[in-house]
Amino acid sequence: MVAGYVTKKAAMAWLFVASLLLAGPAMAAVSAHLDRQVIGEGESVNLTIDINGDDSGEPDTAGLEKDFEILSRNQSSSYSLINGSLHSNVNWQLVLRPRHAGSLHIPALKVGDAQTQPLMLEVKQLAVRKGAGGQPEGDIWLDMALQPEAVLVQQQTIITIRIYQSAALAQAQLTEPAAEHAIIERLGEDKQYQVTKNGRNWQVTERNYALFPQQSGPLAIAPVQLDGAIVVNQQAMGSPFFQTSRPIRVRSNKLALQVNPIPAAWHGVNWLPSTGVGLTEQWPSDASFKVGEPITRTITLQAQGLSMSQLPALPGLLPERLKAYPDQPALTDDKSDRGITGKRREKTAIIPTAPGTYILPAIELPWWNVNSGRMETAELPARTFKVTGALTAIAPIAAAPTALLQPAQSSAAAPVAQPVTTTPESWWKPVAIVALCGWLLTLLYLFVKRRPHAKDDAQTAPADQNLKAARKAVRAACSSGDAKGCEQALLSFVTMRWPDAGGSLTPLRRYGGDALARQITDLEQHLYASSASAWQGTDLLAAFEQSQIHTDDKQSAAGAKALPGLYPDQ
Known part of the structure; x- marks a missing residue:
């Protein structure tokens, strides 16, 4: 009787546990909510997904990728015992950045067999600033200015980028300005100061760049982009899972630069x-x-x-x-x-x-x-x-004996004639030794100098071939009317002919004569100024062929290797 009672009680306990296990999935509940329903373009939003009663795995977020960029996702779990029952709670935090402005639909997201309710988010489009100085909405914004806005080709203009912020900014990364057919270099260190605009205080970070356009015509400078995070007061949000920062992305205005060609009044060789x-x-x-x-x-x-x-x-x-x-x-x-x-x-x-x-x-x-x-x-x-006179003068050899052979004033001075025979012996031996040493040094120098000739000739042969190839490339570019190819061929020729020219056509202007210098200037004006006409290389080729720069290519190539860093002009 007692054994039957115990068996019945154990069976009832197992039935109760089984009912809890079977009821667990049925009690699971999934919900989702946004921390904000209206945001500005470029801002991020936090999507929270709560799963109560059953951990069914990670939410399926494939439906978000069309309109949103998922910047991060974090999971936290908690467990509680209520009236003898174990309850679980899983919390997912997704940081989303809208891909465009407008009314965006967040679809129902599946979590196991359950799914969240759909949500709506309004993303306001910021006013597009065509120029510098305008102030958009938001706690962080960028402004990009240009001074001057119209320049000559290869003239410097200054790009100034200013970051305005009224909220704390962390992990900020700013892209570099970019433009085609231009050289851009950063200038110095960033400057920081405060300004007041529209009754609001702003912390400003200023960065400057120098831009050198290499081609005439309109030049577009793309907007720069700032990625960072706005620091948020965690306690004010009242949520232990809310992040302490909110990612943000802002873009500046774009710029337009007018680049004018080299003026017709310019008659110099090097455009400066x-x-x-x-x-x-x-x-x-x-x-x-x-x-x-x-x-x-x-x-x-x-x-x-x-x-x-x-x-x-x-x-x-x-x-x-x-x-x-x-x-x-x-x-x-x-x-x-x-x-x-x-x-x-x-x-x-x-x-x-x-x-x-x-x-x-x-x-x-x-x-x-x-x-x-x-x-x-x-x-x-x-x-x-x-x-x-000379750096060190040598006195005439006869000077000393002449001083000793002064005429005597009396017959008693006859013994003075003795130095006439002994004095030469005091100076001719050192002179002979010096002359002998000089002769031996001369022979040694001639012997050493003759030995490397064969090696120098072997090294000069490839240099001659390179010079010939460079001249051939110049002729081909001139004959085909290829202005850019002609410039590259001339630079190759200069590199072979004058290794220390530093990638410049200056040696051709200096040593090639006035005619070649004028033709090189015309070539550069055609390349870097606005010219719709086709380039004709006939005159440049004629000036190149008639110049005196080809007369001693072999000596030039050998000399460049024999005396690195020492190149006499005469």
Whole structure:
């Protein structure tokens, strides 16, 4: 009787547990809600999904991908015992960013066998700003300005980006401005300050860029984009699962730049649009110099609104009997929020080989004043200096015996004739030793110099082939009317002919004659100015073929390897 009662009681307990297990899925409830029903374009919204009674796995969010970008998803779980029953609660937090403005539908999301109710979200479209200075809605916004808004080709213009914020911003990332056919460089460090606009205080972060357009015509600068997170007061929201920040994405206005071609009034060789160009010189304070004594001359070219890559090499022609040994030029860019100032510093050792009075010719560099709209010339005046005798003079050999052979005043001075035979023995031996040593050193120098000839000839052969290939490419580009290909071929020729030219056509202008210099200028104006006509390379090819730059290609190629860094101009 007792055993039957116990068995019946155990069966009832198992039936109760089974009923709880079977009732669990039926008691599961799923709900969803948004933290905001109306947001601005570019802002994010939090979608919360609550699952009560049964953990049925992760929600199916495939229906959201059409209109939303899912930035993050987080899960939290909790369990509670109520009236002897175990209850579970699973909470999903999804951070969504709308892909476009309008009334967006959040469909019912499946969670196991259950699903959430559909929701609606209103995304307001922000007013599109066509220019700088306008203020859209929101706690974070960007403004991008351009000064000046119309420039000449290769002239500097300044892009200023300002981030306005009235809320705390974290994890901010700003994209760089971009434009086709332009070089853009960042200027200095960011600046921060506060302003008041429309009765509201804003914290401003300012960043500047220098832009150099490489082609004339209208130039579009795409908007920049800021991704970050707005810090939210967690306690004010009253939810332990609410995140402390809300992702945000904002875009700036776009810009339009008008790029004008090189003016017809320009007649220089190197196009230099600037607000100021100057030449300065450092010269020793000595009044005169000696033959064989090196004279260090340093010339600095400085141009406001131009980068160091735009500055040309300076003329290095010297009078006869002066040898020049230039160092590699020092190129620097000084950057500030007002733009770039490029500097080119050329240091040269000048060695006179004979005494006399020398005049270093004046250096003139034409440039275009973008403020006045006219052509000007930066000038370094001519310099005159004197060079005196040898660095170390050797007294004539006969000078000492002559002083000893003064006529005697009396017959008692006859014994003085003895030094006439002994004095020569005191100086001819050292002179003979010095002469013998010099002769031996000369033989050694000639022996060493002759040995590397075969190697030099072997190294010069590939250089000759490269020069021939470069000349062939120039001829082909000129014959086919390919202006860009001609420029590249000329640069290849310069690289082979003058390895230290730094990727510039300046050596061709300097050593190729006036006709070739004019044709190169015409080529660059065709490439970088607005020209609808087809380019004809006949005149450039004729000037290229008739120039004197092809007469000693072999010696040039060998010399460039034999004396790296030392290239006499004469």
